[in-house]
Amino acid sequence: MSKQRKAIALISGGLDSMLAAKTIMEQGVHVEGINFFTGFCVEGHTHAIREKDKAKPKRNNSLWVAEQLGMKLHIVDVIEEYKNVLINPKHGYGAHMNPCLDCKIFMVNKAKQWIVENDFDFIITGEVIGQRPMSQRKATMPIVAKESGADDLLLRPLCAKNLPATLPEREGWVDREKLHDITGRSRKPQIAMAEQFGFDDYSQPAGGCCFLTDKSYSAKLVDLWKSQGHKEYQLDDVMLLKVGRHIRPQPNFKLIVAREEGEGRFLQGYKNEFISMISLSHRGPLALIDGTPSAEDLYLAAQITARFGQGREAEQVDINVTMIDGSERTLQVKPIKDEDMPKAWYV
Amino acid sequence: MVCITGCKKAHNITFILEPFKYKDTTIMTIETLNARRLLCPLPVIRTQDKVKQLNVGDRLEVICTDPGVMQDIPAWCRINGHKVIEATAGNHEYILLIEVGSS
Numbered sequence: 001m002s003k004q005r006k007a008i009a010l011i012s013g014g015l016d017s018m019l020a021a022k023t024i025m026e027q028g029v030h031v032e033g034i035n036f037f038t039g040f041c042v043e044g045h046t047h048a049i050r051e052k053d054k055a056k057p058k059r060n061n062s063l064w065v066a067e068q069l070g071m072k073l074h075i076v077d078v079i080e081e082y083k084n085v086l087i088n089p090k091h092g093y094g095a096h097m098n099p100c101l102d103c104k105i106f107m108v109n110k111a112k113q114w115i116v117e118n119d120f121d122f123i124i125t126g127e128v129i130g131q132r133p134m135s136q137r138k139a140t141m142p143i144v145a146k147e148s149g150a151d152d153l154l155l156r157p158l159c160a161k162n163l164p165a166t167l168p169e170r171e172g173w174v175d176r177e178k179l180h181d182i183t184g185r186s187r188k189p190q191i192a193m194a195e196q197f198g199f200d201d202y203s204q205p206a207g208g209c210c211f212l213t214d215k216s217y218s219a220k221l222v223d224l225w226k227s228q229g230h231k232e233y234q235l236d237d238v239m240l241l242k243v244g245r246h247i248r249p250q251p252n253f254k255l256i257v258a259r260e261e262g263e264g265r266f267l268q269g270y271k272n273e274f275i276s277m278i279s280l281s282h283r284g285p286l287a288l289i290d291g292t293p294s295a296e297d298l299y300l301a302a303q304i305t306a307r308f309g310q311g312r313e314a315e316q317v318d319i320n321v322t323m324i325d326g327s328e329r330t331l332q333v334k335p336i337k338d339e340d341m342p343k344a345w346y347v
Numbered sequence: 348m349v350c351i352t353g354c355k356k357a358h359n360i361t362f363i364l365e366p367f368k369y370k371d372t373t374i375m376t377i378e379t380l381n382a383r384r385l386l387c388p389l390p391v392i393r394t395q396d397k398v399k400q401l402n403v404g405d406r407l408e409v410i411c412t413d414p415g416v417m418q419d420i421p422a423w424c425r426i427n428g429h430k431v432i433e434a435t436a437g438n439h440e441y442i443l444l445i446e447v448g449s450s
Binding site for chain 1: 384386387388389391392395415418419422423425426427439450
């Protein structure tokens with residue numbers, strides 16, 4: 001009896017990786033899933049933070065896919081290692097701050113390490129030639145395989161017939177004839193395949209689950225790097241970019257102003273690390289001040305904080321200022337007018 | 348004192364809590380994981396890492412603030428052969444008690 005082969009499938013939570021894993025499971029291969037958390041896979045974070053989204057529970061799509069397929073899923077924290085991918089992408093960025101090709105190479109490399117450590121035989125991805133303009137092109141397929149070190153242990157079941165045979169195909173671990181030849185950006189072949197497998201509920205996020213493909217998020221990240229003069233970051237830095245209004249009136253400081261109660265509660269958790277402001281005389285949002293504001297800057301920040309509360313039309317609003325050392329004082333300010341807040345301040 | 352067995356009677360005795368013996372050979376331990384302020388999937392990752400250090404039958408109490416854990420941790424447990432014994436929510440905290448399975 002031949003040995004049952006084992007494969008690890010990169011599971012993003014989207015349809016393609018789900019179909020790729022299912023295609024190989026159908027051939028009798030033992031498949032487990034692996035999902036990498038970079039810190040930017042923040043699909044569920046806004047939902048977790050914002051009060052208004054809490055009525056509709058949100059699932060983690062990679063866990064959901066694993067459950068639908070009846071396979072184990074290993075979620076791996078790669079936050080620290082991923083920093084180098086984002087800061088120094090050898091192949092550059094996409095339309096925004098998304099280093100998609102380097103990211104794919106990195107993840108396949110991590111999967112290669114995993115199969116060596118766990119005695120698995122090969123790696124599966126849901127890549128399709130022509131599906132994505134940066135990382136999923138005919139020219140990039142061999143680059144991913146080579147630079148990740150996976151070489152011909154990397155099998156792309158959805159487009160395998162359009163690529164040279166890999167080791168699992170040549171060795172007969174999988175039947176190449178039962179693999180697919182999908183190309184291009186059309187989703188029709190995948191949707192048809194999903195129907196064949198009986199999948200009627202699946203996720204198809206436009207930019208994957210990565211916030212680095214988001215224009216607004218990328219602008220905030222670039223602003224962060226520019227303001228601090230380097231590209232290093234901590235997880236909290238990139239989490240905070242997803243929360244609140246970010247307003248930078250001066251290069252040396254910005255405000256993060258909660259947009260609703262859930263965000264306010266989330267920002268509350270950072271009060272020991274930032275100067276914070278909140279209105280005492282009227283209902284209003286919590287604001288964190290990031291940077292090195294002067295006394296004059298703090299006054300301006302208080303005026304801006306007042307503008308987002310119920311005292312926006314008042315002649316005077318009392319703003320409580322809590323410094324990082326815990327000391328407090330009250331600033332009495334006139335809220336800034338909309339016309340005095342240039343659009344360029346909004347990051 | 349109301350009986351902890353749930354019989355709803357008052358007994359004039361003191362319960363001495365001793366480590367629970369699992370399958371006569373393994374002493375079950377109960378550990379707590381503080382996953383407050385972490386957003387999904389980090390509470391799942393921390394749970395996964397902690398469970399790796401535990402034995403079959405051990406229990407892990409995970410305390411979180413992200414409501415997403417009420418979906419994600421049970422899903423993770425189901426696909427990895429562990430069991431959620433109890434899940435409670437209140438005061439913006441979500442607490443799950445997990446029993447480690449044999450997978």
